[in-house]
Amino acid sequence: CRTMDGPELELTIPAGEAPRAAGATADEERIISMNEMILLKLGELVLKGLNRNTFENALIKNIRRRLAPLGEFEVRMAQSTITVTPGEGADFEGAVERVRKIFGVITFSRACVTEKSMEAVCAAAVEYLRPQLSRVRTFKVETKRSDKKFPFNSPQISAEVGACLLDAFPNLTVNVHEPDVTVRVEIRDFAAYVHGEPEQGAGGIPVGTGGKAAILISGGIDSPVAAWMMAKRGVELTPIHFASPPYTSERAEQKVAQLLSRVAAYAGRMYMITVPFARVQEEILDKCPEDYFTILIRRFMMRVSERIAQIEGCAALITGESLGQVASQTLQAIAATDDAATMPVFRPLIGMDKSEIVAVSRRIDTFDLSILPYEDCCTVFTPRHPRTRPELEAVREAESALDVEALVNAC
Numbered sequence: 001c002r003t004m005d006g007p008e009l010e011l012t013i014p015a016g017e018a019p020r021a022a023g024a025t026a027d028e029e030r031i032i033s034m035n036e037m038i039l040l041k042l043g044e045l046v047l048k049g050l051n052r053n054t055f056e057n058a059l060i061k062n063i064r065r066r067l068a069p070l071g072e073f074e075v076r077m078a079q080s081t082i083t084v085t086p087g088e089g090a091d092f093e094g095a096v097e098r099v100r101k102i103f104g105v106i107t108f109s110r111a112c113v114t115e116k117s118m119e120a121v122c123a124a125a126v127e128y129l130r131p132q133l134s135r136v137r138t139f140k141v142e143t144k145r146s147d148k149k150f151p152f153n154s155p156q157i158s159a160e161v162g163a164c165l166l167d168a169f170p171n172l173t174v175n176v177h178e179p180d181v182t183v184r185v186e187i188r189d190f191a192a193y194v195h196g197e198p199e200q201g202a203g204g205i206p207v208g209t210g211g212k213a214a215i216l217i218s219g220g221i222d223s224p225v226a227a228w229m230m231a232k233r234g235v236e237l238t239p240i241h242f243a244s245p246p247y248t249s250e251r252a253e254q255k256v257a258q259l260l261s262r263v264a265a266y267a268g269r270m271y272m273i274t275v276p277f278a279r280v281q282e283e284i285l286d287k288c289p290e291d292y293f294t295i296l297i298r299r300f301m302m303r304v305s306e307r308i309a310q311i312e313g314c315a316a317l318i319t320g321e322s323l324g325q326v327a328s329q330t331l332q333a334i335a336a337t338d339d340a341a342t343m344p345v346f347r348p349l350i351g352m353d354k355s356e357i358v359a360v361s362r363r364i365d366t367f368d369l370s371i372l373p374y375e376d377c378c379t380v381f382t383p384r385h386p387r388t389r390p391e392l393e394a395v396r397e398a399e400s401a402l403d404v405e406a407l408v409n410a411c
């Protein structure tokens with residue numbers, strides 16, 4: 001977190017090691033000596049043709065970064081699957097939690113890794129899946145064999161593992177059409193893996209592969225959701241927050257930083273840039289007609305954000321606006337706001353209802369913080385009767401009383 005000329009403070013997850021190329025770098029013995037690991041299946045990535053390598057490498061890099069604070073993990077890619085294997089003392093449960101929030105992963109499974117023999121695979125299926133299998137009545141086994149040198153084919157492996165499970169669990173029968181549990185066996189290059197139902201991953205595409213954009217972040221419900229949605233589409237975020245001390249408090253700013261650290265669990269490490277905005281707002285209050293305050297304030301936010309975005313190498317601005325939600329979010333007001341920007345402005349929530357936005361906000365765990373009652377610079381200077389359909393010419397006219405360039409520079 002830093003102000004434009006203030007000190008830097010790291011908000012969340014520290015950088016991990018540099019990415020390593022995916023491939024057969026690990027030693028087989030070591031993987032096999034470790035028991036539980038995570039198998040991740042990639043989402044849209046598999047569709048990306050020539051870009052696929054870039055996407056996969058970005059995803060591996062993101063995974064390594066997010067897991068670095070939890071200990072040593074081996075992360076590698078083979079055949080559209082990433083394996084995450086914990087080293088001695090690494091926080092495996094913590095890793096599962098973090099993996100759940102990494103964009104680019106469509107599903108993931110906690111899995112048991114074993115040596116590649118029928119005996120070991122059967123024993124692993126019985127022991128590792130005991131808690132699930134002892135609670136259900138029906139199952140089937142699905143096998144994927146990417147190591148074609150393994151001496152049994154997939155149907156043979158499924159049949160053998162199925163027979164072992166029937167022996168071990170008298171409560172079970174096979175149902176290939178609608179099983180309560182599907183036991184999955186994967187015979188891969190370095191080891192065999194056994195797991196149950198995969199869990200939904202965060203979806204989306206890896207952060208960093210969609211370029212960089214600045215998110216205008218307030219302490220409200222909407223902008224953290226907008227940030228999350230764009231990060232989900234691979235965009236790396238630079239958060240910009242407008243604060244108006246002494247009208248807004250330091251606590252209000254800290255709340256925004258805290259909100260961002262929740263978003264960072266998905267979007268990765270970010271630095272928040274806080275812009276001191278009181279002077280601009282006082283000037284507008286002094287020199288412009290009251291019913292244009294909101295729209296003029298928003299035009300300044302766009303200009304200042306664009307300036308910062310250029311410095312930070314961002315190609316677009318993002319806001320949490322939703323059509324018709326408040327006076328400044330009508331078509332005319334949005335047009336008058338965008339008139340002050342030259343970069344594309346993305347508004348991912350534009351067609352969403354508040355209840356839909358709240359649902360996402362709860363899901364990404366920002367809602368409880370967002371509703372804490374701290375003041376925002378916009379709420380401090382709210383006019384009694386804001387224009388809901390401002391004419392662009394009238395807005396420009398109202399603004400002409402100000403030295404726009406000097407004010408933006410001062411910010």
Ligand code: ATP
Nearest residue numbers: 216217218220221222223240241242319320321378
């Ligand atoms: P939010 O819930 O995100 O605060 P809102 O419904 O309260 O949105 P506004 O206050 O009009 O609507 O803000 C619209 C958008 O403008 C916000 O989503 C955010 O992108 C941006 N914005 C508002 N206030 C600030 C601020 N203090 N700093 C940075 N951006 C802001």
Ligand code: MG
Nearest residue numbers: 218219220376
């Ligand atoms: Mg707000």
